[in-house]
Amino acid sequence: MSTTPITTRSSELYQRALDLLPGGVNSPVRAMRAIGRDPIFVARGEGSTLVDADGNEYVDWVSSWGPLILGHAHPAVIDAIVETAINGTTFGAPTEREIKLAAEVARRIPSVQMLRMTSSGTEATMSAIRLARAVTGREPVLKFAGAYHGHVDGLLAEGGSGLATLGIPASPGVTEAAAEQTVIVPWNDREAVVAATVRHELAAILVEPVPANMGVVPPEDGFLELLRERADHTGALLVFDEVITGFRVASGGAQERFGVLPDLTILGKIIGGGLPAAAFGGASVLMERIAPEGDVYQAGTLSGNPLAMAAGLTTLEALDEAAYERLRSVTRALADGLERAARGAGVSIRVQSVPGLVTPFFTSSPVRDYVGAAGCDLEGYGAWCRALLERGVYPPASQFEAWFPSLAHSDGDVERTVQAAGAAFEEIAAR
Numbered sequence: 452m453s454t455t456p457i458t459t460r461s462s463e464l465y466q467r468a469l470d471l472l473p474g475g476v477n478s479p480v481r482a483m484r485a486i487g488r489d490p491i492f493v494a495r496g497e498g499s500t501l502v503d504a505d506g507n508e509y510v511d512w513v514s515s516w517g518p519l520i521l522g523h524a525h526p527a528v529i530d531a532i533v534e535t536a537i538n539g540t541t542f543g544a545p546t547e548r549e550i551k552l553a554a555e556v557a558r559r560i561p562s563v564q565m566l567r568m569t570s571s572g573t574e575a576t577m578s579a580i581r582l583a584r585a586v587t588g589r590e591p592v593l594k595f596a597g598a599y600h601g602h603v604d605g606l607l608a609e610g611g612s613g614l615a616t617l618g619i620p621a622s623p624g625v626t627e628a629a630a631e632q633t634v635i636v637p638w639n640d641r642e643a644v645v646a647a648t649v650r651h652e653l654a655a656i657l658v659e660p661v662p663a664n665m666g667v668v669p670p671e672d673g674f675l676e677l678l679r680e681r682a683d684h685t686g687a688l689l690v691f692d693e694v695i696t697g698f699r700v701a702s703g704g705a706q707e708r709f710g711v712l713p714d715l716t717i718l719g720k721i722i723g724g725g726l727p728a729a730a731f732g733g734a735s736v737l738m739e740r741i742a743p744e745g746d747v748y749q750a751g752t753l754s755g756n757p758l759a760m761a762a763g764l765t766t767l768e769a770l771d772e773a774a775y776e777r778l779r780s781v782t783r784a785l786a787d788g789l790e791r792a793a794r795g796a797g798v799s800i801r802v803q804s805v806p807g808l809v810t811p812f813f814t815s816s817p818v819r820d821y822v823g824a825a826g827c828d829l830e831g832y833g834a835w836c837r838a839l840l841e842r843g844v845y846p847p848a849s850q851f852e853a854w855f856p857s858l859a860h861s862d863g864d865v866e867r868t869v870q871a872a873g874a875a876f877e878e879i880a881a882r
């Protein structure tokens with residue numbers, strides 16, 4: 452029934468790209484190396500559909516790795532971008548839209564009173580850490596193995612996302628001084644957290660409150676509360692990297708969903724509605740340390756960019772209660788469907804999810820940390836992904852990434868995906 456898509460044009464583009472862009476891409480996971488194939492070049496997207504350079508259509512579960520919670524080319528977002536662009540794309544001066552988006556973020560994210568916009572999550576993380584160090588007068592930062600916080604020098608060690616995908620434990624080019632200031636602890640390991648917070652005078656405990664860059668590995672009961680308690684007890688700041696979870700797992704992010712408030716919050720992806728925007732924020736007393744109000748320097752030519760503010764604001768405006776209810780149900784349908792499809796083919800997988808995020812782990816036991824994720828059948832996941840692509844489904848090309856359901860995904864998209872998944876599971880089980 453499935454006709455293997457022809458990807459000649461993608462292959463040609465890839466060959467050209469290889470001469471000009473390292474690995475043919477501008478961000479590693481796009482190269483699809485972890486699933487053992489060449490990348491698919493995209494021509495356009497609409498709703499939940501991705502159309503490649505050869506005209507093949509796919510149900511897209513990558514959603515640009517998170518920003519596109521409304522799907523591709525959402526009409527209201529496109530209108531907002533176009534209307535804004537007509538009046539100029541950047542001024543290097545403040546605009547009203549920055550206030551509107553900041554107010555909307557502060558309204559939704561419980562711990563944020565004041566924020567600074569940046570152009571990428573990496574930048575926001577880097578700046579939030581700088582602020583935490585300034586506030587505490589300390590340097591070491593605790594992070595969790597398998598968590599990804601952008602490509603900030605000191606935070607690359609045991610990073611998730613592309614680092615996990617490529618098996619890069621730490622990157623050359625990072626100074627020892629930067630790496631030494633990072634304390635790495637296994638996720639969900641209470642004793643290790645307590646020990647690390649006793650041993651090191653930490654500036655910050657930096658955490659993806661629902662890690663999604665080693666695949667989705669939710670916090671065990673009480674774990675985020677423990678982090679809050681350890682931060683309070685030791686004088687470290689608790690910093691939530693909600694670049695993925697913000698506006699996704701709940702309107703107010705993981706901090707709303709789990710009822711644990713951080714001191715600083717890092718936002719990205721959805722906040723820019725598909726354009727480059729990110730932010731970090733917290734209580735005014737902390738954020739007022741940022742220049743020009745305070746002495747902690749932070750700046751950006753395109754920070755608060757008008758197009759990105761317009762896209763972000765329009766995206767947030769669409770995220771009402773009904774939207775979150777729909778996101779929850781489409782997530783559940785996908786998670787249940789993938790599990791059913793695997794069972795039907797006699798393949799053992801473990802689907803882990805929170806609203807808006809799903810990972811089918813190729814293992815039979817629950818994944819509670821990075822070691823568990825890394826122990827999955829990565830070859831199996833890769834083969835299954837290749838089989839999905841041949842059946843018109845575009846999955847994240849790595850076991851260490853989440854699938855991103857969006858409001859554009861229909862029940863039909865889920866059904867089509869589950870059917871393709873079943874056939875793909877059978878194909879790999881037969882080998």
Ligand SMILES: *Cc1c(COP(=O)(O)O)cnc(C)c1O
Nearest residue numbers: 571572573599600601692694695
């Ligand atoms: C994507 C991501 C980042 C980095 O954001 P960029 O905009 O890619 O720099 C940081 N933290 C988390 C949790 C992310 O998923």
